[in-house]
Structures are given as structure tokens and as C-alpha cells.
Amino acid sequence: MIRFQQLALRRGAKLLFSGAQLQIGPGEHVGLVGENGSGKSSLFALFRGELLPDSGDLDLPASWRVAHVAQHIPSSDRAATEFVIDGDRGLRALEAELAHAEAAHDGERAGHLHAQLADHDAYTAKSRAESLLLGLGFRPEQLTQPVDSFSGGWRMRLALAQTLMAPSDLLLLDEPTNHLDLDAIVWLEDWLRRYPGTLIVISHDRDFLDAVAQTILHLDGTTVKRYGGNYSTFERERALQASVQQAAYARQQDEIEHLQSFITRFKAKASKARQAQSRVKALERMELIAPAHAAAPLHFSFLEPPGSPSPMLVVEDLCCGYGDRAVVEHVNLVLVPGQRIGLLGANGQGKTTLIRTLVGELPALGGELRQGKGLRIGYFAQHEVDRLRAQDTPLEHLLRVAKTMNPGVREQELRDFLGRFDFPGPMATAPIAPLSGGEKARLALATIVYTRPNLLLLDEPTNHLDLETRHALTMALAQFEGTLVVVSHDRHLLRSTTDEFRLVADGQVTEYEGDLDDYRAWLLERTAERRSAPQVAGTESAGNRKSQRKEEAAERQRLAALRKPIEREITKLEKRLETLSAEKTGLDALLASEAIYAPERKAELADAMRRQTELQREIEQVETDWLDRQDALQWVR
Numbered sequence: 360m361i362r363f364q365q366l367a368l369r370r371g372a373k374l375l376f377s378g379a380q381l382q383i384g385p386g387e388h389v390g391l392v393g394e395n396g397s398g399k400s401s402l403f404a405l406f407r408g409e410l411l412p413d414s415g416d417l418d419l420p421a422s423w424r425v426a427h428v429a430q431h432i433p434s435s436d437r438a439a440t441e442f443v444i445d446g447d448r449g450l451r452a453l454e455a456e457l458a459h460a461e462a463a464h465d466g467e468r469a470g471h472l473h474a475q476l477a478d479h480d481a482y483t484a485k486s487r488a489e490s491l492l493l494g495l496g497f498r499p500e501q502l503t504q505p506v507d508s509f510s511g512g513w514r515m516r517l518a519l520a521q522t523l524m525a526p527s528d529l530l531l532l533d534e535p536t537n538h539l540d541l542d543a544i545v546w547l548e549d550w551l552r553r554y555p556g557t558l559i560v561i562s563h564d565r566d567f568l569d570a571v572a573q574t575i576l577h578l579d580g581t582t583v584k585r586y587g588g589n590y591s592t593f594e595r596e597r598a599l600q601a602s603v604q605q606a607a608y609a610r611q612q613d614e615i616e617h618l619q620s621f622i623t624r625f626k627a628k629a630s631k632a633r634q635a636q637s638r639v640k641a642l643e644r645m646e647l648i649a650p651a652h653a654a655a656p657l658h659f660s661f662l663e664p665p666g667s668p669s670p671m672l673v674v675e676d677l678c679c680g681y682g683d684r685a686v687v688e689h690v691n692l693v694l695v696p697g698q699r700i701g702l703l704g705a706n707g708q709g710k711t712t713l714i715r716t717l718v719g720e721l722p723a724l725g726g727e728l729r730q731g732k733g734l735r736i737g738y739f740a741q742h743e744v745d746r747l748r749a750q751d752t753p754l755e756h757l758l759r760v761a762k763t764m765n766p767g768v769r770e771q772e773l774r775d776f777l778g779r780f781d782f783p784g785p786m787a788t789a790p791i792a793p794l795s796g797g798e799k800a801r802l803a804l805a806t807i808v809y810t811r812p813n814l815l816l817l818d819e820p821t822n823h824l825d826l827e828t829r830h831a832l833t834m835a836l837a838q839f840e841g842t843l844v845v846v847s848h849d850r851h852l853l854r855s856t857t858d859e860f861r862l863v864a865d866g867q868v869t870e871y872e873g874d875l876d877d878y879r880a881w882l883l884e885r886t887a888e889r890r891s892a893p894q895v896a897g898t899e900s901a902g903n904r905k906s907q908r909k910e911e912a913a914e915r916q917r918l919a920a921l922r923k924p925i926e927r928e929i930t931k932l933e934k935r936l937e938t939l940s941a942e943k944t945g946l947d948a949l950l951a952s953e954a955i956y957a958p959e960r961k962a963e964l965a966d967a968m969r970r971q972t973e974l975q976r977e978i979e980q981v982e983t984d985w986l987d988r989q990d991a992l993q994w995v996r
Contacts, residue, residue: 360384361529361557363583365415370401379415379583383574385528388551388558390568390590393578395795395825399561402578403427403531406559419529426527428535432514435506439497442506442517443488446524450481484524491520494546495539496706512538523550532560536567537822540706541848545882563826565590566850618642657801657831659779661839664813667696668731671814671842672717678725679709679716685724686712690868692861694814699843701853703871703878704863710846711741713863714818717844737812741819741846744799749792753782753802756791760806780805796823804832813841821849850875872923925988932985939981943974 360382367377375398383389391399404410405417407427419425426446435442445451453476460468476482489502495516501509506517515538522530536544548570551558559576562568568575568590575586575593586593622639670693677690687709694700702710715721717728718738740746747756754773761768777787780801791799800823807815815836821829829849836843836856847853853875860871860878871878946967949955955964 360418360420362418363415364418366412366417366583367414368398368401368405368410369413370398374581375401376578376581376583377414378581381576381583381585383557383559385557386555387574388554388572389560389574389576390572390593391559391561391576391578392568392590392593392826394827395797397578399578400533403533403559403561406529406531423528424526425529425531426522426525427531428515428518428522428533432506432518437506438503439492439506439509439517440485440488440502443491443520443524444484446521447479447484447526449526450476450479450484453479453481488520488524491523492517494543494550495520496543516543519547528556530554530556530558532558532562534561534563536562536564536848539848541703541850541878542705542882544848545879549883563821563824563829564849564851565826565829615642657781657828658834659805659808659831660835661808661815661841662811664735664811664841666733667813667841668733670695671731671734673729673731674717674726675729676726677716677723677728679712679721680724681712681721683724686866687863687868688725688866690726692868694842694844696813696842697840699857699859700845701857701860702844702846702863703860708863709866710863711818713868714738714816714844714846715740718816734814735810735812737807737810737815739803739807739815739817739820741822743803743820744796744823747791747799747803750790752788752790753777753805754787756802757806757809760809764810776809777805780808797825797828800824801828808835815839815841815843815845817843817845817847819847820845821847821852874923929985929988932981932988936978936981936985939974939978943971943978946971946974 362382363379366379368375391402393399401410405412406419407425437445453472457469457472457476460472480487492502493499497513497516506514509517519532519535522532535547539547544564544567548567551560551571558571560568560571570589572589573587575588575590577584577586577593577597586596588596618641622642672692672694674690674692677692678685678688679690680686690713702713704710712721716723718736720738720740754770754777757773757777758768758770761773774787777783782802782805791802794802800820804820820832824832829852833852833855836845836852839856843856845853845857860873862869862871873881949967950964950971954960955967
């Protein structure tokens with residue numbers, strides 16, 4: 360059991376929170392949320408023993424093993440699998456003791472250590488480490504590669520795998536999805552749901568929090584508030600509490616105004632002095648209710664594009680890649696106004712390569728790419744924040760873009776525009792070097808919005824963004840009037856802003872007929888197959904495996920294409936049934952009342968009885984249609 364007892368913490372002069380009084384039970388899975396700078400990472404440092412509270416106590420069972428992801432991985436030539444096994448320090452200590460005992464020819468000690476290793480599941484360690492790596496997106500041939508051969512993002516995956524390998528009672532994860540694609544995120548969610556210990560996770564991915572958290576701790580102002588349920592439940596409860604608090608505040612203000620008015624009117628009258636004095640004391644005793652405070656949410660919208668060609672972009676037999684190495688081939692795509700496409704596929708399959716080729720950042724290796732006249736592309740690269748000039752100000756960044764469109768643009772107009780993206784006053788004219796990644800990403804979005812694009816090509820636009828900014832971007836994209844092609848591991852954004860998908864896999868771009876739930880199920884199934892597949896060379900040819908996977912994927916997409924229209928009809932019928940049932944309930948209540956049978960309401964009674972009969976017939980027909988669609992759905996499962 361973790362207990363906060365009147366816990367308070369400062370960083371420098373800033374009070375992060377105080378008076379925190381709550382507990383977290385063994386095995387509880389907790390999401391930790393709050394504005395940037397509210398103290399989430401500092402609270403993690405408290406759990407790790409790197410900070411001490413300014414007052415109060417944080418009680419953590421002394422026997423608990425705490426695991427967290429290292430932020431820096433030292434240079435190492437150890438194989439990836441061995442590096443992951445290193446996370447189990449107890450296992451490595453037993454292995455070292457065994458080696459020492461065997462070198463000393465101490466057979467009795469060696470026998471005891473072999474028994475301890477068996478109890479520690481030492482003989483499954485390699486397979487468990489390989490399963491973690493495969494789940495996080497590593498290919499089988501990468502399992503034996505040295506740590507130093509991997510790039511920064513893949514090293515962070517190695518660090519995460521090493522942390523998951525460590526036996527722990529408390530697992531602390533700070534933005535674990537930052538360096539993962541959707542495939543790896545889906546696998547991680549499934550792993551964490553089965554994690555038996557206490558989990559505390561910081562994340563800006565609302566779907567991820569919904570999947571893994573049973574409780575939300577919200578750092579709000581200088582308080583830590585506990586909410587039961589996942590992130591969506593927290594949002595609803597928080598909104599309800601805020602409305603209740605605001606209503607109570609308004610009532611109290613009315614009461615205060617009434618008391619103060621009485622005191623002002625009668626304090627000088629002898630006959631009313633005692634009553635006025637009692638009201639003064641009532642005011643003094645009153646425990647004031649604070650108004651509900653909510654930070655002003657960021658809100659912006661994409662400017663209406665000046666026009667859109669049709670077609671906007673025509674791609675014929677396009678080959679994308681680097682140098683002479685093709686990554687994606689035979690791409691055929693026609694973009695027309697109003698399309699909203701999400702690109703699915705694992706990291707390394709070519710999503711970014713395709714986007715960069717479409718925008719002209721990479722030359723096509725073959726095929727044809729034609730742009731419509733008047734096409735205006737807004738492009739957000741996966742590492743867009745790294746392109747910004749650290750010593751330049753937000754105003755200078757926007758000015759460079761603005762002058763290519765309107766050389767006579769006024770500085771005040773640009774300042775006003777930046778203010779809409781939360782870059783007010785001095786912040787607009789200060790160098791961006793000290794800004795957070797999220798603030799830099801906001802600036803990059805601002806420059807794109809200013810160009811009034813009619814085609815948006817976005818590659819992981821939510822990287823670095825907090826929950827509030829992600830929500831603002833999602834709302835802006837949902838209302839965007841142009842065409843959208845987006846790569847993102849944020850499923851909430853994909854669900855809210857796209858209506859069709861393309862799967863980038865095995866060097867091809869194909870239409871994906873299912874939705875994100877279908878894709879998630881397919882990913883989990885594929886990961887299970889990879890984990891259970893024999894790793895012995897020669898058991899099955901690579902060509903046969905690839906052909907089999909294509910056939911299975913084609914069959915899944917065929918079934919999804921058959922299911923989708925039936926599922927849409929079922930949803931429409933359920934909504935219709937809900938509407939009809941609500942109307943019939945109202946009529947039944949009306950006909951059960953005595954008032955409707957009054958002589959002067961004879962015509963109204965006749966209409967109500969006629970409508971009741973019509974509703975009953977219609978409800979029966981809708982229910983029959985619903986059962987028929989359910990039967991049809993069973994045939995394509």
C-alpha cells in the first residue's frame with residue numbers, strides 16, 4: 360500500500376502540491392495527469408527516492424521493488440536480448456555467483472544456485488526477453504544485434520523492454536508511448552493490463568490511459584485529486600464536479616450579497632443593530648467556496664483554403680525510397696477534395712518515406728506524381744520541432760513564412776495570430792531555445808495554419824503535445840475543410856479526423872477496410888503468431904511465411920469489408936429503436952393519465968392512440984430487421 364500523508368513538495372520557490380492525503384492499493388493501475396510543470400515527474404522522483412518531501416510522508420513498503428525506465432542508455436556492445444535480460448538484476452547476480460562457485464569447484468554451492476535459478480525462472484529468461492523485444496517491434500534478426508547499432512528511438516524501446524523484464528512490485532512509466540508506433544502501443548497495453556503489480560503511468564495518450572488505468576490521479580493547482588475509473592471517466596467526473604462547485608459558488612455569492620445588503624441598510628438603525636450584527640458574524644463564520652477554476656483551453660482552427668484543385672494529387676506506380684533502395688513500390692493514389700486518410704503500419708514499413716515523397720522532400724525512385732494547379736500543402740514532419748531555429752523567436756519563424764505570402768504583412772497581425780496559439784506578448788519575441796517540445800510543436804502548427812493549406816500531410820503531429828493541445832489539434836483537424844493524410848499513433852485523433860485507412864506493409868500500400876478496433880485485433884493476433892513461431896532457421900521458408908501472411912491479411916480485409924456495412928446498419932437500427940421507444944414511453948405515460956380522457960381532449964386522445972399503434976408496429980419491424988442483421992453478421996465472423 361502506498362500512502363500520501365499530508366504530503367507537500369516544492370521545486371525551488373514553486374509549490375507543486377501540499378496536503379496530499381490518499382492511498383494506492385497493491386496491484387492498482389494508476390494514470391497520473393496534470394498540466395506540464397504541475398509536478399508529475401517530481402512525484403516520480405519521490406517514488407524513486409531521488410527527492411524528499413518538504414513536509415508530510417510518502418509511505419512505500421520497504422520490500423517493494425521499484426522499476427522505471429532509464430532516460431540514458433550508455434554505449435554497449437551487448438546483444439539486444441542480453442541487454443534486456445540485464446534488467447533482471449537478481450538473475451544476473453545468481454548467474455555471477457554460479458560462475459564463481461563453478462570456478463571454485465564448489466559443487467554443493469553450485470547445486471543450491473541451480474535450484475535458486477530454477478525458482479527464478481532463469482531458464483525461460485531468454486524467451487521472455489525475446490517476446491518483449493518482438494512485442495515492441497524488433498525483428499527476429501535484430502535480437503542479436505549490439506545495443507550501439509540502434510538509433511535513439513529504438514534504444515528507448517530497449518530501455519523499456521529492460522524495465523518490463525525486471526521483477527517489480529511498483530512500475531513507473533513516464534510517457535512510455537512516445538517512441539512507439541501504434542503496433543507497439545497496442546502490444547504494450549495488452550502487457551500492462553496483465554501486469555500484477557502496482558502501475559503508475561504518465562501519458563498524454565487518452566486511449567492508452569483508458570486501456571491501462573483503473574484510477575486517475577490529477578495534479579490540479581497545488582492539490583492531488585483521486586478519481587475512480589479510466590481517463591474518460593475522469594473527464595466526465597471532473598466536468599460534473601466543476602459545474603457543481605460553480606453552482607455552489609454562485610449560490611453562496613448570492614447569499615453573501617443578500618447579507619451584506621442587510622448589514623449596509625440596517626447597521627445604523629438601533630432597532631435592527633442586533634440583527635445586523637448577527638449577519639456580520641454569519642459572514643465571518645462562512646467557509647468561502649472558491650469559483651471553479653479551469654485553465655483557458657487552447658483553441659484554434661485551420662483557415663479556410665482559397666480553393667482546391669480536383670484531383671489534388673495523382674500518384675501512379677510510385678516507387679519511394681532512399682538512394683537505390685526501394686521501401687514502398689507500385690503506389691497508386693488519387694487525392695480529391697475532402698478525403699481524410701489515415702496511414703497504418705509498423706515503424707520502418709515506409710509511412711514516413713511515402714509522406715516525404717508526396718511532399719517532394721524525397722525524390723521519387725520511379726512512377727509519376729502530379730499535383731493539381733493551386734495545390735497548397737501543409738506539411739508537419741515527424742521531427743518538425745528539430746527543424747526550428749533555436750535562437751530565433753516565434754515571431755521571426757512566422758515572419759519568414761508570412762513574407763513569402765504577403766510581403767507587406769504587419770507585425771501586429773502576426774503577434775495577434777501567435778496569441779491564438781498561446782504565444783502572448785514577450786513570449787512571441789523571446790528565443791525558442793528554452794521552450795518545451797510541446798511549445799515548439801505548437802509553433803510549428805501555427806506556421807502551418809497560417810499558410811492556409813488545402814492538403815495537410817501530417818507525420819506524427821501529436822509528438823510532444825500534452826492532452827489539452829492534442830484535443831485542440833483534434834478539434835481543428837475535424838473541422839478542417841481540405842484534404843488530410845495523417846500518420847499518427849494517437850487513436851483518438853485518427854478516429855475523430857479520418858474516415859478511411861491505407862495499410863503500409865510489406866512494401867505495398869493497400870486499402871484497409873476495417874476500423875481501428877479491427878486493426879488492433881489483427882495486431883495482437885499477429886504479435887501472438889510471431890511470439891509462438893519457431894525461431895529455428897529452415898523450418899519454413901521466408902517466402903512461404905510472407906505469402907501466408909498476405910493471404911491471411913487479405914481474408915481478414917475481405918471479412919471486414921463484408922462486416923462493415925452490416926455493422927453500420929445495426930448501429931442505425933439501434934439508434935432508431937431508441938428514438939421510437941422513447942416516444943412510445945412518453946405516449947404510454949400520457950395514456951395512463953386521467954387528464955387525457957377529458958371530453959375536451961377527445962381529438963388529442965384519438966391521435967395519441969393512433970400513434971401508439973403505429974409506434975408498436977414500427978418497433979416490431981425494427982426489432983425484426985435488427986435480428987436479421989445480427990444473423991447476417993454471424994455468417995461473416
